[in-house]
Amino acid sequence: MVEFKDYYQVMGVARDATEAQIKQAYRKLARKYHPDVSKEKDAEARFKEVGEAYEVLRNPEKRAAYDNLGANHRSGEEFRPPPNWNTDFEFSGAGRGEADYSDFFETLFGAQARAQSGRRRDSHPSQGEDHHAKVMLDLEASLTGGSRSFTLKMPEIDTEGRLRTAERTLNVQVPKGILAGQQIRLAGQGARPNDSGKAGDLYLEVEFEPHPLYRVDGRDLTLELPVAPWEAALGATVKTPTPGGVVDLKVPPGSHAGSKLRLKSRGIPAKPPGDFYVILQIALPPAQDEKAKAAYAAMAAALPFNPRAGMGV
Amino acid sequence: MSRSEDQALLGTLVDESTLLSIEDLCRICAIERRHVVEFVEEGVLEVAAIDADEWRFRGGALRRARIAMRLQRDLELNLVGIALALDLMDEIQQLRREIRAKR
Numbered sequence: 001m002v003e004f005k006d007y008y009q010v011m012g013v014a015r016d017a018t019e020a021q022i023k024q025a026y027r028k029l030a031r032k033y034h035p036d037v038s039k040e041k042d043a044e045a046r047f048k049e050v051g052e053a054y055e056v057l058r059n060p061e062k063r064a065a066y067d068n069l070g071a072n073h074r075s076g077e078e079f080r081p082p083p084n085w086n087t088d089f090e091f092s093g094a095g096r097g098e099a100d101y102s103d104f105f106e107t108l109f110g111a112q113a114r115a116q117s118g119r120r121r122d123s124h125p126s127q128g129e130d131h132h133a134k135v136m137l138d139l140e141a142s143l144t145g146g147s148r149s150f151t152l153k154m155p156e157i158d159t160e161g162r163l164r165t166a167e168r169t170l171n172v173q174v175p176k177g178i179l180a181g182q183q184i185r186l187a188g189q190g191a192r193p194n195d196s197g198k199a200g201d202l203y204l205e206v207e208f209e210p211h212p213l214y215r216v217d218g219r220d221l222t223l224e225l226p227v228a229p230w231e232a233a234l235g236a237t238v239k240t241p242t243p244g245g246v247v248d249l250k251v252p253p254g255s256h257a258g259s260k261l262r263l264k265s266r267g268i269p270a271k272p273p274g275d276f277y278v279i280l281q282i283a284l285p286p287a288q289d290e291k292a293k294a295a296y297a298a299m300a301a302a303l304p305f306n307p308r309a310g311m312g313v
Numbered sequence: 314m315s316r317s318e319d320q321a322l323l324g325t326l327v328d329e330s331t332l333l334s335i336e337d338l339c340r341i342c343a344i345e346r347r348h349v350v351e352f353v354e355e356g357v358l359e360v361a362a363i364d365a366d367e368w369r370f371r372g373g374a375l376r377r378a379r380i381a382m383r384l385q386r387d388l389e390l391n392l393v394g395i396a397l398a399l400d401l402m403d404e405i406q407q408l409r410r411e412i413r414a415k416r
Binding site for chain 2: 037170171
């Protein structure tokens, strides 16, 4: 089923908005949701939606054809284009050139968008185009190296000229020590040229999935490590997980919450390797039974301690 | 055209020790030589070394060039604006790192 899209609603403009108003609205939304700039959660999806709406509303011919569908459709309702809905409309000008549109857009404008974008100059006829994809990687793959499989979606045109999404799964030997934002090159996994030329390469840009223990900052890793109050106050040797395995970490006497310890070169094994930081957190034992309560009471009696002294109270 | 490989493909790391020629950048990003020259002139990309009269770029230039192309296409920014945006993005990232380190 194809869902109707209200492009005016997406852009937040009135149906009689001027070209200038539409452009202005687009600029504002594009800056807000551009995936390279935005920190919004669904930035990428929103950006595509806005781009598609702008693609239609900026173009007088497409906009006229879209308006011709009538103002009675609601966003999300099932949509079938009326027969010959776009006869007598002439389309010109290049589209965005990336097959990244909704089914609704495809139903209305798909064939034209493709006809226009198929004219790219090919400066390397002997070699197929290089492809790019972003992939999410678990931190362990970088820490130890190893193979991971990625399922990549790519739009392609089927034999009847329709756009569909093809999937392929690649099993990739991940280079040890790779950092977020770096690329993995896979030779010969890009596009194959029509003649017998060499296939292009595939570049995978890496992002890390959040790790349950470690926070990643470039090549450095940070662990928040809970310690007991007496371990921090008196000093202790505590078991600590690190990427290279469990180590005995010396907590110096007089440590406090937020104290930071550095284990050199125990971060991501890049060249040069990153460091591993431990930030101490003080975990309080619960005072559930009488024995624990007595211990706390003894501490209160023995220590003249006012944690709020700095606040003047 | 779905295909699936059983054997692991060997991935090559493109990092800061990787040096890319102007032809590499053109092919990988599907842009023309004159665009790369403009990127350099306006400070979007930095030349890391010159080898036999040819520019060499670090691996990170790949990501920068691709972000630049997207900003140009999607936000219609000019090259000076793109260079500024990229530098500010780097600075934001650096500041975030410092904030986290101090926390």
